[in-house]
Every structure is written in C-alpha cells, then in structure tokens.
Amino acid sequence: MTAQSRSGQNVSIGAHYAVHLPAPDDFAFWRERARGLIQCDVPPDRVSWIEPGGTGDLFAEGPSRSDKRLPMPPADAPPVRASQRFLTIARSAALHTDPARFGLLYRVLWRLQRSPRLMEDKADPEVRRLEDLAKSVRRDAHKMHAFVRFREVAEQDGTPHFVAWFEPDHHIVRAEAAFFMRRFANMRWSILTPRGSVHWDGEVMREGPPARREDAPGGDPVENLWRSYYASIFNPARLKVGAMLSEMPKKYWKNLPEADLIPALIAGAQAREAAMVRAGEREERARPETLADVAQGAAACRDCPIADCGTRAVAGEGPERAALMIVGEQPGDQEDTVGRVFVGPAGQLLDQHLTRAGIDRTGAYVTNAVKHFKFTWKGKHRLHQSPQAKEIDTCRWWLDAERALVKPRLVLALGASAARGILGRTVSVSRARGAPIMLDDGAELWVTVHPSYLLRLAGEAQTEQAALFAADLAMVRERLSELGG
Amino acid sequence: MAQQTLRQKLEILADAAKYDASCASSGTAKKNSLGGKGVGSTEGMGICHAYAPDGRCISLLKILLTNHCIFDCHYCINRKSSNVVRARFTPQEVVDLTLNFYRRNYIEGLFLSSGIVRSANHTMEQLVEVARILREEHDFRGYIHLKTIPEADAEIIHEAGLYADRVSINVELPTRAGLTRLAPDKDETQIEGAMGRTKARIIEAKDERKRFRHAPRFVPAGQSTQMIVGADGANDAAIIGKASRLYDSFGLRRVYYSAFSPIPDASAVLPLKRPPLLREHRLYQSDWLMRFYGFAAGEVADAAEADGNLPLDIDPKLAWALKFRESFPVDVNRAPKEMLLRVPGLGTKAVARILSVRRHRTLRLDDVALLTASIAKVRPFICALDWRPTLLTDRADLRRLLAPKQEQLELF
Structure with a gap:
C-alpha cells in the first residue's frame, strides 16, 4: 500500500512508528493513537502495535525500542470516521490474545476511510477475521458469566466475601467486571485470574495484579x-x-x-x-381376538407380581356379546379354587341383589379388574389384599380387550378398583354412584360399591348400604331397558 | 421414616422436576441490583451456567415445592399412584437454596413447579409465597419462572404473574383424547382458559406501562408451554398444528417438546419404548421454521411423510425443499429474503449476511461458501453469478445425495 497523502501534510515517507500499549486491553488508548495516525496519513504497513511484554519491533528506529514520537496531526485534518458496527466489533476484538489484532484493526480503520461501508462486506477476508476475533471474545465473556463459581469466605469483620478463580482465554476481565457488579451490587466479591483480578466491595471496583489458583479458597459447603x-x-x-x-x-x-x-x-x-x-417390562403381544384368547393370555401373563402368587387367572364369564358388563375387583379365595368369577360369599350376595332387581346374570358378562387373586397368608387362611393402582393399570390390558370384544352398552363397576380398571383413574364411589359416566366407546359406566363391602358391615349400616346398593342396581336395570338391553 | 435432610429433599425434588424441558432465562425485562438491597440481574440474554450430560443446559434452579400430588397423570413420575419417595420443601427452604446458589453464580434464578397438594389454590398460594419472599423480603432481581396451575383461581395466578418473569401452563398432550386418557384429572378447556386469561393480562399490563411509567410489570418474559411427544398416538403434523394454534391464540413465547422418556415406576398405560430423541429435534426444527423462517404450520406439515410424521433422516426444511423443487433454484443475488430463508442450509444469519454483502458485489459460489456453514448442502438449491444447478434439482436421487451418510459398520 502506498502512503497517499490525504491532507497534503508532509509525512516523512518511509518512517516507521511503533506504538507501545500500556495494557493489552486498552482499547481507548489504541483508538486515540489510531485516530492521530490516520489523520497524519500513516499507512498500516508503517505502524507496529506492541503490547506490554510483546516482542520488540524490528523496524522501529533506535536501539532502545522506545516510542518514536508520533507525528502531530495537522489542525485542518479531516475527522476520522468509522461505522457503528466497526466500533462494536473493534471493542471486542481488541481484547483478543492474537498479537496481530491491533494491526488488523488499524488496517480496517484505514480502509474504512475510503470505503465507509466496508463492514457490510462480510465476504471480505479482513472483515471476516475481525468478526471472528470479536466472536471468540464474546464467547469467552459469555462463558465467564456462566462459569465463574464463587466460594464464600468470612472476612475478619464477619462479612461474607465471595471469591472466584477463573481462567479466561482473552483479556476480558476488566471489561466484564461491570457485569458482575450489576449482578452482585450488594455483595463483596473478587474474581482472580492469571490475567489480573478485580475486587468489588459494594461501592468501589479495584483492580489487582494477576493471581494464582492457590490465592482462591479451596471449597464451600x-x-x-x-x-x-x-x-x-x-x-x-x-x-x-x-x-x-x-x-x-x-x-x-x-x-x-x-x-x-x-x-x-x-x-x-x-x-x-x-x-x-x-x-416396567411387558411382553409385546397382539391384542386378543376372542374371549378364549383373553382367558389364555391372562393365564400366562406375568406382568405384575400378583401373577407370581401361585394362583390361577380367573376368566370372565358370559355371552360373547352382552349389553351389560359387570366388573368386580379380583377373584377371592373361593373363586381362585373353583376358577369361576363371583362364586364366593360376595358372589352369592350379588346374585341375590341382581335377582331382586330383575337383572339376569346369565345375560351379562361378568369379570374382574384384576384377573389373579392377591392375598397374604394368615395362619392357614389366604387373606384378601387389595390390588395396587399400578397392578390394576397393568391388568387393564385384559379388561380393555374384554370390553372391545363384548361391546357392552352399560358397564357396572363394583367398587373403586373396578372403576379404576375401566377409567384409568381413581374415583370416589360415593361421589360417582347414581349417575352414568360416558366412556370413549360410547358405553355408560355406572359405579357402585362392591358386595363384599356390604358383608363387612353389620346392623343398621348394613341395612342402609344394602338399600343404596339395591337402588343402584334398580337404576341400572331401568337404564338397561332404556338402552334396549 | 427418618427426617429428610435438605440435601435428600433437593435430590428428590430436583429429580422430580427434570422432565420439564423448559430452562430459558432470556427475553425478560432488563434489571440489575444496583441501588437495591439484594442480588440479581437479567440482561436480555439468558446464561446457561452448566450443562448436564443429557445435553440440556442448567440455567435455573429447577425444582418442585413438593412431589406429593392428588392428580394421577399416567406419564408423570409424581402421579398419585406412583411409588416414588415423596418430599416437601417449605417456601423458606426454597428461598434460601435459590439465594445461596445465586450468590455463587450457579444459576440465573428459580424455576418452581409443584405437585398438587390439598387443592389447586393452596398449592398455587405456596408457589406465590416463595416468589413473594424472594422479591419483597430479599429484593431478588434474578429470573423467576413459576408453573401455574390452571385449576387455581384467576386472582392467585395474577399475583404469580406480578412476581414472576415467566409463567407457564403445560398443555401436556397434543390431543384432547390423549389428555383424557393419560391425564384424567386435567381438562383442555380449563388449561386454555387459563392461558387466555394470562395473555389478556399481559396485553393489559403492556398497555398500562405505555401510559404510566410505574405500572407494575406482568410476566415480562411471557408465557410458555410444554407438550409430551410419543406418549399418545398424535403424529408430527397434529403436534405442529397444535403448536401453531397455541402460538397464534395465546401469544406464547415458546412451545417446548419433550420426548416421552421412560420414568421409574411407569404406568402400565404408557408405551415402554421411548420415541427417538431425533423426533423431538425435528419438531424443534419445525418450530423454528414457523417462528423464524416464515413457514406456515400447513407448509411444515406438507413436508411430513404419508403417516403425518416428519422424516427422521433429513431436517424438515430440506424435506420441504425436496417436495417443492419447483420453487428452486433461488438466485442469491436477486431473490427476496423470504425465498432465501427457504433454502436448505441457509440460516437466518447467513441470509442476513447475503443480503448485506450483495449490496456491494454480485455473489459467486465461492462468496456464498464464505458466508455459510456448508456450501455442499446449499449448492443444489441456489443460483449464483457463476453457478446454476440445472441438473441437480431434477435428480431423482437428490435426497440420497443430501441426507447425512449412514455409518457403515466395520467388519469385525
């Protein structure tokens, strides 16, 4: 590049200048010097920028490497111009560790005087390089915001002091101190780095020399x-x-x-x-196509721990298509022995109530929410245990299959477990009874208590609950005839 | 059971919160702690203070107040019928944890959610109490994201919005049927009603601030929501349609997609196999297409395959371009911004650079290469001064050429 004279001022052609920066991150100083040099028309290849500790400049005159006096800009020199974009980028790029950064900045600033929109040309190699420098500095700053970890130490006066050790890639510590000041304005903190340290006491920011890792506290509870x-x-x-x-x-x-x-x-x-x-593993299996498949599949099913109790799966009973489906909780002791649903004491009570209500059990499909009997041994007796919600949900696979095959228009759930088996959620029987719940397939669900509940009651309570149970069944009977069952 | 220590509670309640995908801490009003009593600042861009090995960023202290819950949603680890260990924080414990983490620069703020205990209102009041103590007693100026419970009263949700930077209500599942089946205690109408009210309040508060400088801010970072992908049968087209409706009707800042992942003690109703994480990624890409690339929901859905799902082997933008080849090639020197944004391999930044450079010079292919990440991906779809891909766009095997190569296994 030749030194064309812009202002007509007499610059000694061929003179070489070395500018020593007082600190590696002193953008303001560079800006000041660069402005003066451009006004004196000093082309980029005649300036060296040397940061503290940087290597001496081969072309600078004199053995002492001291600053040669920079030329004074003439009074009538035109002002130096740079786009806002350049300033933003330059402020970041100046903090990079690349020793060539100030030279690059000066070259781009020099070119900007002739092509003011240079920064828009993102395909220009020097603009790209500058953008890359700025980008890696911004990334470094962002990582500093993210990865500084303070540790608390108590000062002699008892106030907490938060100290962090961080190793930035670039000269960003002074520039980023303001971020931590805004964030932790009312905290006493220090950030120590190999490139210098900053300390904030709640009012004043101080700068300190480079630190070592050992200067920072070793831990924090x-x-x-x-x-x-x-x-x-x-x-x-x-x-x-x-x-x-x-x-x-x-x-x-x-x-x-x-x-x-x-x-x-x-x-x-x-x-x-x-x-x-x-x-939660279950075998992937195809949906059963007949009720016999359901019975067979459920017998072989080991998806929940109940199946491992040594009991048999008790299949549902009734016609292949039925308007009414009655769902209980799980087989009991006698059901498991005989292998048929609702044959024990609760089943007998259910039969009595059904007869009285005028519902024909043989016309209904009767089954349970859980197919195996869950119990604990008490002496010689197998004592019934309620299935857990998860076990009911696991067994829903079979109940859903039965519903899909039998296609009942009305499902009567006896007790909360049965209702969960149908709905997939727990409902309160006392709140749900007496009104139908619409199911996805268009059928109605009616919920009432399980007959074994009546068996556990005595006296007045039993009479009262039996009447309610009978009333529920009567409603179901009425609804069934309305539905054409 | 022995008294749980703070650390045990933190482990349980952070573990319970990890299925919420949202972690953003950006886009809120600028504030800092200068002139205040406490700590905290938010400066537009959120900061990720750590990354977990699952690739998600850790920006906020994301915990539940409690994982006790009276609801029984099948996909949720905290549902009533699950056998997980339960724990409960007091509001003060959450406040202390937040401040202790914040002062050490571990986090940007707090993301608080909760299982529902006693009633929706009671739970919401507890959440608001945490935010109130942080803001009023400790003058905390960091980020607060509160999960709101749609069943709670509008006044309590409103109070939450005055303290929080962002509120969110999860729609959970893309279809009403899925919600009924998997989250029997939740109701779509109620969820959308609450989102609608929050939107109305946000607009109102913005309007007030235009007229009165000291009018209180109301959720300056807006509201967001989350959908679970792969737990019900909804395909990508349905999910994208739902997301687009949510963006339009409720002015949401973000819709998060969370690939259903196996949880301990899972409900038997759920599929055991997780959907590929790539599906979630493709949905996020399609979300970006709608938000930043000017695609309509229907156009993204057009890129889907016959089953309504986006292809997994190529990104949705490339899938769209391959389907609508008649729109290409696009001339990088003349095409409007909207068309440049449709070129596979050109992101919003590359498009901005192209628009800026082409004022100075007519672009050659080498210039475009400097401005984009991968010229090989872009080349078949553009014209430049010295480049026309005449044959490429008509090739039947273009998809195979552009799709990422399948890795061939070595002989063993």
Whole structure:
C-alpha cells in the first residue's frame, strides 16, 4: 500500500512508528493513537502495535525500542470516521490474545476511510477475521458469566466475601467486571485470574495484579448441595454428551465443582435407563381376538407380581356379546379354587341383589379388574389384599380387550378398583354412584360399591348400604331397558 | 421414616422436576441490583451456567415445592399412584437454596413447579409465597419462572404473574383424547382458559406501562408451554398444528417438546419404548421454521411423510425443499429474503449476511461458501453469478445425495 497523502501534510515517507500499549486491553488508548495516525496519513504497513511484554519491533528506529514520537496531526485534518458496527466489533476484538489484532484493526480503520461501508462486506477476508476475533471474545465473556463459581469466605469483620478463580482465554476481565457488579451490587466479591483480578466491595471496583489458583479458597459447603442438584437434574434416558461438550468444553471443567461428577453420570446412564425399562417390562403381544384368547393370555401373563402368587387367572364369564358388563375387583379365595368369577360369599350376595332387581346374570358378562387373586397368608387362611393402582393399570390390558370384544352398552363397576380398571383413574364411589359416566366407546359406566363391602358391615349400616346398593342396581336395570338391553 | 435432610429433599425434588424441558432465562425485562438491597440481574440474554450430560443446559434452579400430588397423570413420575419417595420443601427452604446458589453464580434464578397438594389454590398460594419472599423480603432481581396451575383461581395466578418473569401452563398432550386418557384429572378447556386469561393480562399490563411509567410489570418474559411427544398416538403434523394454534391464540413465547422418556415406576398405560430423541429435534426444527423462517404450520406439515410424521433422516426444511423443487433454484443475488430463508442450509444469519454483502458485489459460489456453514448442502438449491444447478434439482436421487451418510459398520 502506498502512503497517499490525504491532507497534503508532509509525512516523512518511509518512517516507521511503533506504538507501545500500556495494557493489552486498552482499547481507548489504541483508538486515540489510531485516530492521530490516520489523520497524519500513516499507512498500516508503517505502524507496529506492541503490547506490554510483546516482542520488540524490528523496524522501529533506535536501539532502545522506545516510542518514536508520533507525528502531530495537522489542525485542518479531516475527522476520522468509522461505522457503528466497526466500533462494536473493534471493542471486542481488541481484547483478543492474537498479537496481530491491533494491526488488523488499524488496517480496517484505514480502509474504512475510503470505503465507509466496508463492514457490510462480510465476504471480505479482513472483515471476516475481525468478526471472528470479536466472536471468540464474546464467547469467552459469555462463558465467564456462566462459569465463574464463587466460594464464600468470612472476612475478619464477619462479612461474607465471595471469591472466584477463573481462567479466561482473552483479556476480558476488566471489561466484564461491570457485569458482575450489576449482578452482585450488594455483595463483596473478587474474581482472580492469571490475567489480573478485580475486587468489588459494594461501592468501589479495584483492580489487582494477576493471581494464582492457590490465592482462591479451596471449597464451600454449598458446593455439595449444588453437586447433588447437578446429578439429580440429569435425565439418564437421554444421554447427549456431544451437546454438553460443545457448550461446556473440557478446558473449563477443572474450575467447575460439578464437573468431576460427569464421567460417573455418563457411565451409569445406560444402566439406569435399562433398569427403568426392565422394571416396567411387558411382553409385546397382539391384542386378543376372542374371549378364549383373553382367558389364555391372562393365564400366562406375568406382568405384575400378583401373577407370581401361585394362583390361577380367573376368566370372565358370559355371552360373547352382552349389553351389560359387570366388573368386580379380583377373584377371592373361593373363586381362585373353583376358577369361576363371583362364586364366593360376595358372589352369592350379588346374585341375590341382581335377582331382586330383575337383572339376569346369565345375560351379562361378568369379570374382574384384576384377573389373579392377591392375598397374604394368615395362619392357614389366604387373606384378601387389595390390588395396587399400578397392578390394576397393568391388568387393564385384559379388561380393555374384554370390553372391545363384548361391546357392552352399560358397564357396572363394583367398587373403586373396578372403576379404576375401566377409567384409568381413581374415583370416589360415593361421589360417582347414581349417575352414568360416558366412556370413549360410547358405553355408560355406572359405579357402585362392591358386595363384599356390604358383608363387612353389620346392623343398621348394613341395612342402609344394602338399600343404596339395591337402588343402584334398580337404576341400572331401568337404564338397561332404556338402552334396549 | 427418618427426617429428610435438605440435601435428600433437593435430590428428590430436583429429580422430580427434570422432565420439564423448559430452562430459558432470556427475553425478560432488563434489571440489575444496583441501588437495591439484594442480588440479581437479567440482561436480555439468558446464561446457561452448566450443562448436564443429557445435553440440556442448567440455567435455573429447577425444582418442585413438593412431589406429593392428588392428580394421577399416567406419564408423570409424581402421579398419585406412583411409588416414588415423596418430599416437601417449605417456601423458606426454597428461598434460601435459590439465594445461596445465586450468590455463587450457579444459576440465573428459580424455576418452581409443584405437585398438587390439598387443592389447586393452596398449592398455587405456596408457589406465590416463595416468589413473594424472594422479591419483597430479599429484593431478588434474578429470573423467576413459576408453573401455574390452571385449576387455581384467576386472582392467585395474577399475583404469580406480578412476581414472576415467566409463567407457564403445560398443555401436556397434543390431543384432547390423549389428555383424557393419560391425564384424567386435567381438562383442555380449563388449561386454555387459563392461558387466555394470562395473555389478556399481559396485553393489559403492556398497555398500562405505555401510559404510566410505574405500572407494575406482568410476566415480562411471557408465557410458555410444554407438550409430551410419543406418549399418545398424535403424529408430527397434529403436534405442529397444535403448536401453531397455541402460538397464534395465546401469544406464547415458546412451545417446548419433550420426548416421552421412560420414568421409574411407569404406568402400565404408557408405551415402554421411548420415541427417538431425533423426533423431538425435528419438531424443534419445525418450530423454528414457523417462528423464524416464515413457514406456515400447513407448509411444515406438507413436508411430513404419508403417516403425518416428519422424516427422521433429513431436517424438515430440506424435506420441504425436496417436495417443492419447483420453487428452486433461488438466485442469491436477486431473490427476496423470504425465498432465501427457504433454502436448505441457509440460516437466518447467513441470509442476513447475503443480503448485506450483495449490496456491494454480485455473489459467486465461492462468496456464498464464505458466508455459510456448508456450501455442499446449499449448492443444489441456489443460483449464483457463476453457478446454476440445472441438473441437480431434477435428480431423482437428490435426497440420497443430501441426507447425512449412514455409518457403515466395520467388519469385525
């Protein structure tokens, strides 16, 4: 590039200038000097920019490498212009560790005087390089906002002091101190880095010399809570290590208290997911096509622990198509022995009530929400135990299959377990009884108590509940005839 | 059972909260702690303070107040009929945890949700109490995201909005039938009613602030929601349609998609197999197409295959371009912004760069290469000064050429 004279001022052609920056992040100083040099028409290849500790400049005159006096801009020199975009980019790029950054900035500023819209040309190599520098500085600053971890120490006067150790890639510490001041304005804190340190006491920001890791406190009891949180919020069923590494590269790990958990979390993830799936594992099976398939399938089913009690599956009974389906809870002791539904004491009571209400049991399909008998031994007797919600939900597969085949227009659920088997949620029998609940397939669900409930009552309560039960059945009878059953 | 320590409770209640995908802490009003008594600042862009090995960012302390719940939603680990260990924080414990984490720069703020205890109103009051203590007693100026419970009274939800930066109500499932089957205690009409009221209040509050400088802010970061993908039979087209309706009717900032993942002690009603995580990713991509690329919901759905699902091997934008080849090639030197945005491989930033550069020069293919991440992906769909892909767009095997290569296994 030749030194064309813009202002007509006499610049000694061939002179070379070296500018020594007082600090590697002193953008204001560079701006001041660059402005003067441009006004004196000093082309980019005649200026060297040297940061503290930087190598000496081969072309600078004199053995002492001291600043040659920079030329004074003439009084009538035109002002130096730069676009807003350049200023924004330059402020960031100046903080990069690349020793060539100030030279690059000056070259682009020089070119901007001739082509004011240069910054818009994103395909220009120098503009691109400048944008890249600024981008990596911004990223470094963003990671500093994210990964600084304060540890609390008590000062002599008892006030808490929060101290962090951080290792930035670029000269960003002074520039980013303001972010932490705005965020922690009423806290006393220090950030120590190998490139210098900053201290805020609640009112004044002070700058300090570069620090070492040993200057920062070694731990903080709250870190254990944070580590627990980090390990718990992680979902082992969706491992995406690459996504984590791209945002939290390993170079930051050594200063993050949670990072040493990562290898173990990754190693254990697949095992944890497999265990979850195994715990809920069921065989994939085709939907049964006949009631006989249901009976056979349920007999072989081992999806829930009840099936392992050594009992048999008691199949439903009744016509293949029925307007009414009666659902109980689960087979009892006698049902399991005989292998038929509702033959024990509760079944006999149900039969009596059905007859009195005028419902023909043989015309109805009768089954249970859970197909196996769940019990505990008490002496010689097998004592009935209520199935858990999860067991009912597991057995719903069979009940749903029965409903799909029998296609009842009305389902009578005896007790809360039966209602859950149909609805998939727990309802209160006392609130649900006496009115139909519409099901997805268009059938109506009527809920009432289980007859064994009546058997457990005595005296007045029994009479009262039996009357209510009878009333429920009477309503069902009436509704059935309305539905044409 | 022995008294649970704070750490045990944190483990249980953070574990219970991890199925909520949302973690954003951006887009709220600017505030900082200068001149205040406490800590906290929000400056537009959210900050992710850590990343878990599941690739999700950790920006907020995301916990439940309690995982006791009277609801019985099948996909939820905290449903009534689940056998998980239960725990409960007091509001003060949550406040202390939040402040202790915040002061150490671990988090941007708090994302508080809860199982429903006693009643919707009681639970919502407890959530609001946490936010109130943080804001009023500690002058906390960080980010607060409150999950709101649609069954709670409108006044309590309104109060939540005065303290929180963002509120959210999960629609949970894309179809009404799915909701009835898997979340029997929830009701679509109620959920959408609550979202509608929040939207109305946001508009009102914005209007008030135009006239009165000190009018209180109301959820400055807007509201968001979450849908579970793969738990019911809804296909991608249905999910995209639902998301688009939600964006339009309730002015949502974000719809989050969460691939259903196996949970401990899962309900028997649920599928055991998780949908591929890639499906969730494709849905997020289609969401971006609607929000930033000017695609209508119907157009994204057009990119789906015959079963209504987006292809998993290629991204939805490429799928759309392959289906509607007559719209291409696009001339990078002349085409309007809307058409450039439709070119597979050109993102919003690349398009902005192209628009800026082409004022200065007529772009050649090499120039475009400098401005984009991968010219190979873009090339078949553009014209430049020295480039016309005449044959490429007509090739029947274009999809195979552009789809990411299947990795062939080595002989063993």
